[in-house]
Amino acid sequence: MLLRGLTWLVMFQILGVAINHALLPALPGAIIGLLLLLVFLLVRGKVDESLNTAANTLLQYLPLLLVVPATGIITSSQALLDNLLPIAGALVLSLFITVPLCGWLMQALARRIERRLDGRS
Helix, strand or coil: CHHHHHHHHHHHHHHHHHHHHHCCCCCCHHHHHHHHHHHHHHHHCCCCHHHHHHHHHHHHCHHHHCHHHHHHHHHCHHHHHHCHHHHHHHHHHHHHHHHHHHHHHHHHHHHHHHHHHHHHC
């Protein structure tokens, strides 16, 4: 079950990398693969059990994936200090965009769930 789900995830990543090299070099292949996976799941309307198992298993190891970038930041601290103002500006700007967007999405999702529950009553 786990192997089948991992195969699906890797297949979408490889497809995203192929599209990246052929058509969209500005967008990372992993992001293209995630978008393709999202479209696939939306069209299908459900998440397969094997894909769910693989995703949950990988989520357990997510902190390990963040160790490498954190180490790179520590070893490249001078580059970080040289670009501190643009990095801080980008972080603040993304915060002001992301927080209201997440609030709006949560409200929309709550309304959708409420309509769905009212339809069942």
